[in-house]
Amino acid sequence: MQNESVKRFNLEYRPWVGAKNPWWYGSFAIARESLLVLGKRKLFWGLYSLAMIAFLFYFFGQYLFFWLAELQSEEMVKIGGFGRANPGDLLQFLRNALKMDGSPETFRNFIAIESRTLILVLIFAGVNLVGDDLTQGTMPFYSSRPKGIIKYLLGKFLAASFLVFLLIPLPSILLFIEICLLDSWDYLFGSFRTLVGILGYSLLINLGLVLPFLVSAALLRGTINIILFWSGVFFLVPALVLVMVETLKFDIAFRMFDYWYCLERLGEKCLGAQPVLAQAGGDKTLSPWLAALMLAVTVSFSLAILKKIYLTGERAFEN
Amino acid sequence: MDTKLSFQIDQPPVVVVDHLIKQFGEKLVLNDLCFKINPGITGLLGPNGAGKSTFLKLLLGLITPDGGSIQYFRNGTTQGGFSIGYMSEAKAIIPAMSGLDFVSYSGELEGLPRKDSLRRSHELLDCLGLSEARYRQVGEYSAGMVQKVKLAQALVHDPDFLVLDEPTSALDPPAREQMLAYLKFFAKEHGKNILLSTHLLEDVRDICDFVVLMNNGRCLAEGKLENLISSTDAHLLVQIEPSSIKLEGDKWVEVADGEYLVSIENAQTLYKEIIARGAYMRKSRPQQTSLEDIFVKMVSDKTDAK
Numbered sequence: 065m066q067n068e069s070v071k072r073f074n075l076e077y078r079p080w081v082g083a084k085n086p087w088w089y090g091s092f093a094i095a096r097e098s099l100l101v102l103g104k105r106k107l108f109w110g111l112y113s114l115a116m117i118a119f120l121f122y123f124f125g126q127y128l129f130f131w132l133a134e135l136q137s138e139e140m141v142k143i144g145g146f147g148r149a150n151p152g153d154l155l156q157f158l159r160n161a162l163k164m165d166g167s168p169e170t171f172r173n174f175i176a177i178e179s180r181t182l183i184l185v186l187i188f189a190g191v192n193l194v195g196d197d198l199t200q201g202t203m204p205f206y207s208s209r210p211k212g213i214i215k216y217l218l219g220k221f222l223a224a225s226f227l228v229f230l231l232i233p234l235p236s237i238l239l240f241i242e243i244c245l246l247d248s249w250d251y252l253f254g255s256f257r258t259l260v261g262i263l264g265y266s267l268l269i270n271l272g273l274v275l276p277f278l279v280s281a282a283l284l285r286g287t288i289n290i291i292l293f294w295s296g297v298f299f300l301v302p303a304l305v306l307v308m309v310e311t312l313k314f315d316i317a318f319r320m321f322d323y324w325y326c327l328e329r330l331g332e333k334c335l336g337a338q339p340v341l342a343q344a345g346g347d348k349t350l351s352p353w354l355a356a357l358m359l360a361v362t363v364s365f366s367l368a369i370l371k372k373i374y375l376t377g378e379r380a381f382e383n
Numbered sequence: 384m385d386t387k388l389s390f391q392i393d394q395p396p397v398v399v400v401d402h403l404i405k406q407f408g409e410k411l412v413l414n415d416l417c418f419k420i421n422p423g424i425t426g427l428l429g430p431n432g433a434g435k436s437t438f439l440k441l442l443l444g445l446i447t448p449d450g451g452s453i454q455y456f457r458n459g460t461t462q463g464g465f466s467i468g469y470m471s472e473a474k475a476i477i478p479a480m481s482g483l484d485f486v487s488y489s490g491e492l493e494g495l496p497r498k499d500s501l502r503r504s505h506e507l508l509d510c511l512g513l514s515e516a517r518y519r520q521v522g523e524y525s526a527g528m529v530q531k532v533k534l535a536q537a538l539v540h541d542p543d544f545l546v547l548d549e550p551t552s553a554l555d556p557p558a559r560e561q562m563l564a565y566l567k568f569f570a571k572e573h574g575k576n577i578l579l580s581t582h583l584l585e586d587v588r589d590i591c592d593f594v595v596l597m598n599n600g601r602c603l604a605e606g607k608l609e610n611l612i613s614s615t616d617a618h619l620l621v622q623i624e625p626s627s628i629k630l631e632g633d634k635w636v637e638v639a640d641g642e643y644l645v646s647i648e649n650a651q652t653l654y655k656e657i658i659a660r661g662a663y664m665r666k667s668r669p670q671q672t673s674l675e676d677i678f679v680k681m682v683s684d685k686t687d688a689k
Contacts, residue, residue: 077507077510078506079541079573080503080540080541082495082499084494084495085491085494085495085496089494090492090493093488093497097477097480104479200478201473203475204471204473205476205477205489205536206492207445208471208475209469209492209493210444
């Protein structure tokens with residue numbers, strides 16, 4: 065039986081002849097397979113649906129405002145016991161209050177909402193894309209190949225970046241296009257800076273979140289550890305900083321330790337949106353330079369750790 | 384002093400390990416390691432802590448040496464294109480993937496175009512007897528099937544050199560035999576050069592052409608397996624009468640009542656002692672030296688010397 069199987073092997077084994085792809089090509093395969101693994105998880109689709117609810121709210125909200133504006137007449141309408149008002153003014157008031165007017169603030173608010181879900185998606189992705197490889201002992205499969213670790217990290221980065229693309233720039237650009245179609249193409253040229261801002265803000269979120277998430281997943285490994293760490297970064301630390309700045313009257317510069325706030329400040333700068341004022345701090349807001357410094361430190365630190373992981377081969381990824 | 388046992392081989396080597404040094408903190412894991420890996424199947428033997436795993440990591444380029452070098456030869460030159468297929472001792476599988484996807488994915492990671500990789504994966508899995516199970520998740524495979532799929536992923540890009548870390552561990556005897564038959568077949572029929580790192584001396588004895596014996600980060604012996612076996616001291620098993628006479632001495636070992644194991648060079652001394660004690664030699668026959676004997680002897684000699 066043994067000889068038979070070997071004989072059969074003899075007939076069917078063929079040496080491979082052909083040109084190999086460049087080494088980085090493997091990263092695309094890693095990204096593709098990672099996304100396929102994520103796509104098989106129901107929780108991923110649950111989180112993605114959550115993000116889409118916000119998108120649909122904005123998408124149909126904007127559509128509703130434009131549609132109502134088309135229907136309005138010149139007549140004044142009665143608003144309960146508060147007298148009469150022009151429906152056009154009323155709609156404009158609502159649009160401004162909800163910031164569904166295609167202004168930079170619209171996208172700032174929309175991205176802020178989407179990013180909350182993105183964090184949950186990235187925690188989930190970190191656990192599934194990197195954490196599982198570590199806990200299931202898959203790392204030697206990747207690390208034993210030429211440029212294995214860098215290929216692996218690049219692949220996972222691409223996969224996580226694709227998730228960011230799905231959740232932040234893609235829906236934002238769809239909203240932008242919707243406004244162009246509903247309003248006029250003048251909006252495109254008039255708000256071109258907003259469009260560039262959306263892309264810039266998305267890039268910042270990508271660098272600012274994906275790299276640290278990748279590092280945390282590599283170093284912390286377990287699901288619970290990753291969740292605890294990021295809960296600390298995005299909930300506990302911001303709460304402490306808020307108490308320090310607003311109740312204990314520490315300098316506003318302390319808000320740079322609120323990483324999420326730093327990203328939002330930079331996003332506002334990219335979009336050219338008005339800053340959200342600190343509640344008790346009056347009109348004081350964190351300097352974008354300090355926010356940029358925090359982002360630069362985080363990204364550099366993440367890259368340094370990733371480089372160390374790469375240089376020391378599989379030490380950090382070893383089982 | 385390095386007292387390495389080595390034998391001249393006429394073929395150009397595949398890998399040359401030249402004065403390799405690796406240190407982790409204070410611990411010197413590889414200490415001036417030198418040997419050659421020749422075409423064919425080479426067994427890498429050594430007790431736990433000998434430095435085999437560190438050497439494999441260096442061989443695969445996962446870590447960098449603190450001194451020395453490893454040179455890879457393809458068609459007698461060091462010029463490019465040398466590829467390695469690695470089968471890890473660790474499980475190193477993706478449980479959620481099907482066998483086919485896993486092997487194909489491995490090919491893509493090695494640079495094969497997706498279509499070629501998929502085609503080769505079908506062929507390899509079929510050849511290794513996994514055609515029925517190719518669409519099942521790897522996580523559901525038995526230990527034998529996992530080893531086969533790991534062999535397939537190491538072969539999918541048609542490497543020049545296969546590095547196999549304990550390929551037969553956790554396999555039942557028929558599966559082990561089949562795995563060894565495949566390896567032998569690859570080496571003989573397709574000219575694959577294989578480095579087999581194992582604790583199982585039987586595996587080395589069954590299929591290896593060459594052997595490298597490591598201990599304490601050094602190479603104790605390298606060369607053809609038969610040369611190594613014939614080079615070690617031959618022994619004689621001597622039976623004396625009456626068996627009640629006890630021969631004292633440190634140059635022989637009493638293995639049973641009236642039976643002594645002695646090396647050829649000390650046989651004369653034993654004979655004199657037999658005559659001196661008024662006994663006579665009933666039987667004397669050469670004792671076959673096994674790979675196990677050599678392994679234990681060399682490792683214990685070096686440990687004692689240390």
